[in-house]
Amino acid sequence: MTTETATFGGGCFWCTEAAMKELAGVQRVTSGYAGGDTENPTYREVCSETTGHAEVVEVEYDPDVIGYADLLEVFFATHDPTQLNRQGPDVGSQYRSIVLYHDDEQRHLVEKYVEALAEAYDDDVVTEIEPLGRFWPAEEYHQDYFEKNPADAYCRMHAQPKIEKVRERFAELVRSGTATSD
Template identity: 50%
Template structure:
């Protein structure tokens, strides 16, 4: 089986990870940090907004089942790509909407996805396309966070849960069984 990688940042990585782990063709999703100059940042450092890193997810996928373009369309549908450095109550560059293409083909697909998805929004999409950069996995307790903490974490109950409910209705035919 062929595997490919997509790295996307759409605000809090708990939300983004929770969406993508449920899709057919997604082999693995890892929360982490990308896009800043320092090595091995911690969650606390990234949350300060001073490292330049974004909270992001690294997605391993089978392109025979789900394409990079489909991943990007779902990404644009499941967060607000029109708010600069903000998703809901989360504010700062660490919560920016960004794509980190792994090669020139993905970079072209990222540009096409922004153009294609602009019609779904009444404000301009501000998602940045950034150079691929070193990937730093988030601490172990952030991995599959919603799955293990969703029922007892207020943020997950108020933000991630409703986002997943909407996502599951819209993409029911694309979910893992």
């Protein structure tokens, strides 16, 4: 199986990771940092807003099962791309909306998607679109955070609704056994 990779930042990486893991064809989701200048940043450094990095997820997927366009649709449906440097209760440039493309095809697809999406909002879409420089995996305790901490109050209030939205709105893209039944 040949896989491809996509990189998205839409607020707290715990929430984006949990939403993307619901999708059939997604092989691996890794929380991390990208979009800045600091080599091998730590969570504390990223939160200081001095690194330029955003909290992002690296999504490894099987393009024969799910396409990049589908990932874009889920990504944009599970965060507010009109909020500058924040999502929900999380405020700071590390929580910005950003798509880091891996090749010209991804760049073209995301630019077209954002252009079309902009017509659906009254406010400007502020999602940054940049080439991926380097992805830095986050510390181990951030990986699979929702799976490891489903009772965590933050997860229940912010990650769980995103998961439910994916299961309801994108049922045809969800892994077997995870979709809610009507």
